[in-house]
Amino acid sequence: GEDVEQSLFLSVREGDSSVINCTYTDSSSTYLYWYKQEPGAGLQLLTYIFSNMDMKQDQRLTVLLNKKDKHLSLRIADTQTGDSAIYFCAEIPGSGNTGKLIFGQGTTLQVKP
Amino acid sequence: DAGVIQSPRHEVTEMGQEVTLRCKPISGHNSLFWYRQTMMRGLELLIYFNNNVPIDDSGMPEDRFSAKMPNASFSTLKIQPSEPRDSAVYFCASSQESGARGYRNTEAFFGQGTRLTVV
Numbered sequence: 001g002e003d004v005e006q007s008l009f010l011s012v013r014e015g016d017s018s019v020i021n022c023t024y025t026d027s028s029s030t031y032l033y034w035y036k037q038e039p040g041a042g043l044q045l046l047t048y049i050f051s052n053m054d055m056k057q058d059q060r061l062t063v064l065l066n067k068k069d070k071h072l073s074l075r076i077a078d079t080q081t082g083d084s085a086i087y088f089c090a091e092i093p094g095s096g097n098t099g100k101l102i103f104g105q106g107t108t109l110q111v112k113p
Numbered sequence: 114d115a116g117v118i119q120s121p122r123h124e125v126t127e128m129g130q131e132v133t134l135r136c137k138p139i140s141g142h143n144s145l146f147w148y149r150q151t152m153m154r155g156l157e158l159l160i161y162f163n164n165n166v167p168i169d170d171s172g173m174p175e176d177r178f179s180a181k182m183p184n185a186s187f188s189t190l191k192i193q194p195s196e197p198r199d200s201a202v203y204f205c206a207s208s209q210e211s212g213a214r215g216y217r218n219t220e221a222f223f224g225q226g227t228r229l230t231v232v
Binding site (some may be wrong): 040105 | 160204225
């Protein structure tokens, strides 16, 4: 089936690390994505990881993939108030035969000064 | 490119009226998505087009919803008749799929959304 689950809310202090978690059900997903939505705007792609990778780092962002447990996480180092947003995990299910993107419910990240 | 353009940005309508949401995807993109976002249900995929053809409309709530893509540069989502429970933000997104079958990668670009309120 096609299902992506995330916790709904995370609150951290400025300067701390944030870890946002996601689980998915389709083991054949080849690409997994993290999108960010700022207030009043559409979603923007932050980063993605190919399923044969365990980790991908991009500046302050680290993506970890545990394919056995179907668990994806996004770590934001040195979290800033500008990182406050909703973060969505997404997958392309069905062995990647189409570009159909399925999103989780989104995790609201609140960064306190 | 100006990105994905949606219109209108805001729509307030009375229950029972027809509502048409419009989307212009990014030029050259071959896939188009309509999503609905609410607090209760999060981001739901309504319908997905590839090369102007509807591939998956399993997320369309009911017969009151219909979507068309008459050409590569335009799509509409119509609700007739509208109901208060249709109130949501509707997003259109487009992408250019890359990669071989079975390994498709796609970065979806989202429009600003249309905030629909049905009273």
